[in-house]
Amino acid sequence: MTSEGLQISKEESGIIVSPTKTITLRIFRYNPKINNESKFDEFKIPYQRWTTVLDAILEVKKHLDHSIAVRYSCRQASCGSCGMKINGRPALACFTKISELNSDVITIEPMNNFPIIRDLAVGFERMFSTHKKIKPYIINEESEINPGTKEFLQTPEDVEKYIQFSSCIKCGLCNSACPTMATDSSFVGPQALAQAYRYVADNRDKGKDDRLKIIDDSHGIFRCHFAGSCSQVCPKGVDPAMGIQLLRGYLLGFRD
Amino acid sequence: MAKVDENKEGIKGMVNPTRYGIERFAYLLMRLTGLGLLAYFVAHIYETSNILRGKVGWQEFLAITQTPEGHIILAIVIGMSVFHTVNGIRVMLGHGGIGVGKPARPDYPYAPQSQNARHKIAIYSSIVLAALAMMYGLAVMFGE
Ligand code: SF4
Ligand code: FES
Numbered sequence: 001m002t003s004e005g006l007q008i009s010k011e012e013s014g015i016i017v018s019p020t021k022t023i024t025l026r027i028f029r030y031n032p033k034i035n036n037e038s039k040f041d042e043f044k045i046p047y048q049r050w051t052t053v054l055d056a057i058l059e060v061k062k063h064l065d066h067s068i069a070v071r072y073s074c075r076q077a078s079c080g081s082c083g084m085k086i087n088g089r090p091a092l093a094c095f096t097k098i099s100e101l102n103s104d105v106i107t108i109e110p111m112n113n114f115p116i117i118r119d120l121a122v123g124f125e126r127m128f129s130t131h132k133k134i135k136p137y138i139i140n141e142e143s144e145i146n147p148g149t150k151e152f153l154q155t156p157e158d159v160e161k162y163i164q165f166s167s168c169i170k171c172g173l174c175n176s177a178c179p180t181m182a183t184d185s186s187f188v189g190p191q192a193l194a195q196a197y198r199y200v201a202d203n204r205d206k207g208k209d210d211r212l213k214i215i216d217d218s219h220g221i222f223r224c225h226f227a228g229s230c231s232q233v234c235p236k237g238v239d240p241a242m243g244i245q246l247l248r249g250y251l252l253g254f255r256d
Numbered sequence: 257m258a259k260v261d262e263n264k265e266g267i268k269g270m271v272n273p274t275r276y277g278i279e280r281f282a283y284l285l286m287r288l289t290g291l292g293l294l295a296y297f298v299a300h301i302y303e304t305s306n307i308l309r310g311k312v313g314w315q316e317f318l319a320i321t322q323t324p325e326g327h328i329i330l331a332i333v334i335g336m337s338v339f340h341t342v343n344g345i346r347v348m349l350g351h352g353g354i355g356v357g358k359p360a361r362p363d364y365p366y367a368p369q370s371q372n373a374r375h376k377i378a379i380y381s382s383i384v385l386a387a388l389a390m391m392y393g394l395a396v397m398f399g400e
Contacts, residue, residue, distance in 0.1 A: 110263060112263050112265045126262075161359055163361050164361065179269070183264065201359070225286070226351060226370075227283035229276035229279070232276045235366075237363070238362070239357070241356070242370035245352070246353040246356065
């Protein structure tokens with residue numbers, strides 16, 4: 001668009017474009033295929049009030065260094081791909097505005113407690129396999145899809161018991177913030193535990209005993225000390241710490 | 257910096273209380289006071305075993321706790337016990353799913369129910385009670 005065209009569209013829309021400011025991004029760089037050394041590269045880029053950290057990284061990729069490895073897809077906090085450590089705290093890059101960070105320098109690192117593939121991209125294999133281990137599906141001999149079997153009716157109250165936990169987008173931020181995961185490689189982790197509760201709390205499901213057996217092991221639910229950091233960083237309001245404590249209530253005999 | 261398999265923060269990350277609110281700080285205090293009380297428990301067994309050395313030996317050893325340093329250590333033990341007990345009750349109830357809120361359809365900006373005001377009040381109360389108990393202990397020990 002010509003500058004004249006831009007002027008016209010500005011006048012017509014009546015939108016006041018805020019002045020552009022600049023920010024320094026410190027991006028973690030590490031490529032195990034080349035060597036075992038990591039470093040931070042700094043980039044100064046312009047940003048607007050609405051610029052997200054992901055927008056800023058993509059701006060750097062587009063104009064300054066295309067080799068930065070970053071995983072993203074939906075850009076709207078739905079796919080769970082863009083989790084990273086932003087100024088020391090795990091967050092979704094597409095859901096974190098630069099203007100909210102109140103900092104002139106933004107340090108971006110890969111999430112902890114996940115193996116680094118390259119730069120900001122981490123491997124989710126362990127989280128997904130742990131997720132699978134807790135049987136994240138309705139276990140019920142009867143099935144709605146078999147002809148002749150009945151529908152599973154649920155009241156709004158029944159749905160309310162698990163709907164919060166079904167918002168999980170598997171972004172892994174909770175696992176990254178968890179203090180137990182910081183030292184225990186075998187801990188099942190808040191993501192999977194919250195999902196175990198999601199299915200146990202669903203009145204269509206009959207797999208409670210199975211799942212309780214799976215999580216009641218030496219690196220299972222009792223390694224959670226209710227620090228609550230998982231819930232502090234969860235971008236979808238899942239509140240894994242709540243799910244874990246409610247789940248533990250079954251094992252401790254507070255609930256049946 | 258060489259990267260380990262899972263890029264874990266390790267103990268350094270576990271004990272960093274600055275990023276995740278008062279609950280993470282309480283988590284750290286709980287662990288530290290737990291370790292401190294364990295150390296005291298072992299020292300206490302050693303101390304009381306001195307009775308086997310007879311009355312004189314026992315009194316000699318007891319004199320150590322009557323010094324200003326001994327008083328300060330005992331005051332810290334009092335603080336650790338009170339914090340660990342009061343916060344421990346909060347955590348134990350939480351572990352049973354009591355007081356962690358009721359699941360509901362989440363609404364933006366998603367304030368986590370399990371980190372509710374009751375927990376924050378309980379944490380601050382356990383810190384204040386521990387401080388008061390320490391002050392009382394110091395007043396009694398140094399006031400002798
Ligand atoms: S519980 Fe929250 S933080 Fe954890 S994976 Fe699911 S959406 Fe992400
Ligand atoms: S890009 Fe999908 S959650 Fe951020």
